[in-house]
Amino acid sequence: MEFKEFGDIRNPKIMLIHGMATTWDTCYKATINELKNDFYIIVPILDGHNPDEQSEFCSIQEVAQKIEQYVLENYNGKLHAASGFSMGGTILIEILANQKLQVNRVILDAAYCAPLGIFSKICTKFLATQIAKIKENKPFHIALRKVMEYGKFDEVALRKAFYSSISHKTILNCFAQLLNYQIPKNLRSVKADITYWYGSNESYAAKSARNLKKVLPNLSIRSFHRYGHGELITKYPKHCVAEMKRLIL
Numbered sequence: 001m002e003f004k005e006f007g008d009i010r011n012p013k014i015m016l017i018h019g020m021a022t023t024w025d026t027c028y029k030a031t032i033n034e035l036k037n038d039f040y041i042i043v044p045i046l047d048g049h050n051p052d053e054q055s056e057f058c059s060i061q062e063v064a065q066k067i068e069q070y071v072l073e074n075y076n077g078k079l080h081a082a083s084g085f086s087m088g089g090t091i092l093i094e095i096l097a098n099q100k101l102q103v104n105r106v107i108l109d110a111a112y113c114a115p116l117g118i119f120s121k122i123c124t125k126f127l128a129t130q131i132a133k134i135k136e137n138k139p140f141h142i143a144l145r146k147v148m149e150y151g152k153f154d155e156v157a158l159r160k161a162f163y164s165s166i167s168h169k170t171i172l173n174c175f176a177q178l179l180n181y182q183i184p185k186n187l188r189s190v191k192a193d194i195t196y197w198y199g200s201n202e203s204y205a206a207k208s209a210r211n212l213k214k215v216l217p218n219l220s221i222r223s224f225h226r227y228g229h230g231e232l233i234t235k236y237p238k239h240c241v242a243e244m245k246r247l248i249l
Contacts, residue, residue, distance in 0.1 A: 001066045002050055004043040007036040012080035014039045014248065015071070019086030019230070020174045021131060022161045023049060027085060030237035035244070039080070044070070046088070048170030049163055057170040060087075060177045064094040071101050081248040083107040085233055087174060090181055093212075096192060097184035105248045106194040110205040110229055112178045113212060120179040128171045134162045157234060183215050195220040195247055199227030 004024060014035065018027035024043045032041055044067050048057035057063070071077055082103050084092035089111025095101060116123055130144045140155070196212055198205035200223045209221050222243075224232055232240045 001047055001055075001063070001070075002045045002053065003070055004045065005041065006032050006043075007038075007040040009040050011038060011040045012248075013042060013075055013078070015042045015044070015067075015079050015082040017044060017067070017082070017084035017088030017091055018046065018049070019088050020178070021049075021163055021166055021171065023051075023163050026161050026163070027088075027233065031233065031241055031244070034237065034241040038245075038249075042071075042075075042079075046091075048166060048173075051163075051165055056167060057173050059173070060091050060094050060181065064091055064098060067091070068095060068098060068100045078102045079104070081105040081107070083109060083244065084111060085109040086230065087112060087178055090178060093183065093187065096190045096194075097187040099186065099190065103192050106192045107197060107244060107247060108194065108212070109197045109233060110199070110202060110208075111196070111212075112204070112208055113181050113183050114204055114207040115182055116179045120176070124172060124175040124179055127175050128168065131162075131171055132168055134159055135164050135166075157230070161230070161234060183211060185215075187215050190216070193220075193247075194218075195222060197222050197224065197232065197243075199223070199229060199231055200225050201228045205229065 016028050016031065018024045024045050028043060032043070035041055046057060046063060047055040071079060077100060079101060082092055086109070089108040090113060092106065092108060093111055093113060096103065096106065130140055133140060194216060196209045196219055198209055213219050213221065
């Protein structure tokens, strides 16, 4: 796993973990440019999402361990803040639950933690097949379009943000992990100041927020009116950074 770093190392350390099937710069370039004067930013490039290396995404737990090891070895296991978008947020939940790192403030942006149970396998296969069609610039199945309409996903933005070199195996592994992810019980004892963000049009993220609230009664939840999945960070980065600074400064 490769890590990108930006800013003055003397500033407070912030980690940004990107989402599934996109790249670190597509997800965070604008955010980094807005934050790097005030913070030192650490960005892991997730396995299976790096054009400069051959790798596959295997599991949330494996990626979490690699990130923990890097921060322990290079920054004494301490971060001022961390933010994870989508699958990156789920990875961050795993890191918090492991309690190997000291993280003071956390933003979970539409992190997935609402397992589908017996429907997870069929949904994994269907979604992986459909998402792979982006690589071939083919139209989506009508069922997926209905899901996207319900969740207010922007198809144009999704296709633009998509990492075209991602393998089918990585896509399958990501969905299999996300759609089965159970919130670790020891997350209850985490002391960090945690905020969950999601767009008001995201039903799955809203359910994830409710699930987390049961484990973390002090969790702060912020819903952004009429936003869909990822719209805050990709379409309105200045608004995103303003909200982020309000929480981490």
